[in-house]
Amino acid sequence: xxxxxxxxxxxxxxxxxxxxxxxxxxxxxxxxxxxxxxxxxxxxxxxxxxxxxxxxxxxxxxxxxxxxxxxxxxxxxxxxxxxxxxxxxxxxxxxxxxxxxxxxxxxxxxxxxxxxxxxxxxxxxxxxxxxxxxxxxxxxxxxxxxxxxxxxxxxxxxxxxxxxxxxxxxxxxxxxxxxxxxxxxxxxxxxxxxxxxxxxxxxxxxxxxxxxxxxxxxxxxxxxxxxxxxxxxxxxxxxxxxxxxxxxxxxx
Amino acid sequence: xxxxxxxxxxxxxxxxxxxxxxxxxxxxxxxxxxxxxxxxxxxxxxxxxxxxxxxxxxxxxxxxxxxxxxxxxxxxxxxxxxxxxxxxxxxxxxxxxxxxxxxxxxxxxxxxxxxxxxxxxxxxxxxxxxxxxxxxxxxxxxxxxxxxxxxxxxxxxxxxxxxxxxxxxxxxxxxxxxxxxxxxxxxxxxxxxxxxxxxxxxxxxxxxxxxxxxxxxxxxxxxxxxxxxxxxxxxxxxxxxxxxxxxxxxxxxxx
Ligand SMILES: Nc1ncnc2c1ncn2[C@@H]1O[C@H](COP(=O)(O)OP(=O)(O)OP(=O)(O)O)[C@@H](O)[C@H]1O
Ligand SMILES: [Mg+2]
Numbered sequence: 001x002x003x004x005x006x007x008x009x010x011x012x013x014x015x016x017x018x019x020x021x022x023x024x025x026x027x028x029x030x031x032x033x034x035x036x037x038x039x040x041x042x043x044x045x046x047x048x049x050x051x052x053x054x055x056x057x058x059x060x061x062x063x064x065x066x067x068x069x070x071x072x073x074x075x076x077x078x079x080x081x082x083x084x085x086x087x088x089x090x091x092x093x094x095x096x097x098x099x100x101x102x103x104x105x106x107x108x109x110x111x112x113x114x115x116x117x118x119x120x121x122x123x124x125x126x127x128x129x130x131x132x133x134x135x136x137x138x139x140x141x142x143x144x145x146x147x148x149x150x151x152x153x154x155x156x157x158x159x160x161x162x163x164x165x166x167x168x169x170x171x172x173x174x175x176x177x178x179x180x181x182x183x184x185x186x187x188x189x190x191x192x193x194x195x196x197x198x199x200x201x202x203x204x205x206x207x208x209x210x211x212x213x214x215x216x217x218x219x220x221x222x223x224x225x226x227x228x229x230x231x232x233x234x235x236x237x238x239x240x241x242x243x244x245x246x247x248x249x250x251x252x
Numbered sequence: 253x254x255x256x257x258x259x260x261x262x263x264x265x266x267x268x269x270x271x272x273x274x275x276x277x278x279x280x281x282x283x284x285x286x287x288x289x290x291x292x293x294x295x296x297x298x299x300x301x302x303x304x305x306x307x308x309x310x311x312x313x314x315x316x317x318x319x320x321x322x323x324x325x326x327x328x329x330x331x332x333x334x335x336x337x338x339x340x341x342x343x344x345x346x347x348x349x350x351x352x353x354x355x356x357x358x359x360x361x362x363x364x365x366x367x368x369x370x371x372x373x374x375x376x377x378x379x380x381x382x383x384x385x386x387x388x389x390x391x392x393x394x395x396x397x398x399x400x401x402x403x404x405x406x407x408x409x410x411x412x413x414x415x416x417x418x419x420x421x422x423x424x425x426x427x428x429x430x431x432x433x434x435x436x437x438x439x440x441x442x443x444x445x446x447x448x449x450x451x452x453x454x455x456x457x458x459x460x461x462x463x464x465x466x467x468x469x470x471x472x473x474x475x476x477x478x479x480x481x482x483x484x485x486x487x488x489x490x491x492x493x494x495x496x497x498x499x500x501x502x503x504x505x506x507x
Contacts, residue, residue, distance in 0.1 A: 048383075050380050050383060075386075077384055078386045080384070082381070082384040084377050084380070084381055086376070088380065089378070091376075091378070101382075101385055101387075102385035153385075
């Protein structure tokens, strides 16, 4: 289980996370929605220790991420797959090498690695792209390779940072299906998105991040029936009151 | 005025520059223990950093040899026997100009390419991706580059020494009033084995410094193309400065 407990994080004068608390229960997909710039990516990075929170605690399976030694942190990262918002593929490596890198680190042998590469590329509907370089792929294809790189590891948790942004509607639906099927295999998913259609398809629970905290968290039905004006506005995509979404400045 | 918070806030820790470099060097040193991570990458880096650098180093060596030969004959005219040209060319090329000029050239080539590469990886989150795959960035990125440069700078420098002396000799025989036996008489007269290894030890330390500056500057890059450009420039400048400081250090310690 992943638990965020009163996490705060500022960059200079800008307070991005302001006491964020969220539990991510095992075996389900939790979707985090929120305005652009509200700190969704920062939240995911706090979970894997890429960003250190200023305050509060992040717990994964009971261990506090900020208090871990190098070895413990590496071990933790072995349990978590991370899909980056902009794919973050290694551009000096082929697609197959990108996927193989994490598998090799986990000590899999060559034939397992080859099989996992093939399987995961098939799942994201990119078979036969093993030998291509990221620069030769479209943005959406890169994104899917990023997803393949994470699922190939068969981790306990997968953090998806906007897995469907930049994909066409059909491919988006396929990725949504993939996230649901991955959950059915017992993987806990934390999905960041601002695509509401995808959020309702994938999310067993949906949490809205607003002004550095969780504004509301609940089941799909609860969020759909929410009477919180901020949540309503967001899920209905109505313009107006965007000022509320602007980054806030910390006092002083 | 536009104000990108990432440019101003995401900078290396504010402790002093030397402390920062020191701490990062220590982290790198610790990562050397992670042999399985860096060892498969070492040969590729040696090829890239070393072999590809040979042409520029030899180009510099040829002209250094020519100039030293002409210069020493000009200095020695009348006062000192001309065969001292051989001694001066040999000593200078092996002990000072070979290692330092090669080091400077490679600081531009190797330091800049490392900083640009790692800087781009940093700002496109490839370094973060590497860490989420449970790799240590120092063991995977920094150690193989620093070791490769430490091992390859002396090799390249050795070539440069040989070519520098050869070009000095050819110049002396063709443009000065000096015969081959005379040139080698001068070369041998003052030669000590120490001259060569002094030059090579120096160049190994230059390699380590240049690669380390390239890596640290690259990994500290601020976001954007401009950030990568800045760290590349800084890597080259710091690499050259480190070479000069180390050069003086070795002269104090080993001579
Ligand atoms: N490394 C950093 N340095 C400085 N500021 C940062 C850094 N990372 C994020 N920020 C700031 O934190 C805020 C939240 O960023 P984040 O990337 O988490 O947004 P997001 O919710 O993922 O937005 P989007 O939906 O557009 O991806 C932004 O205002 C951003 O400028
Ligand atoms: Mg984001």
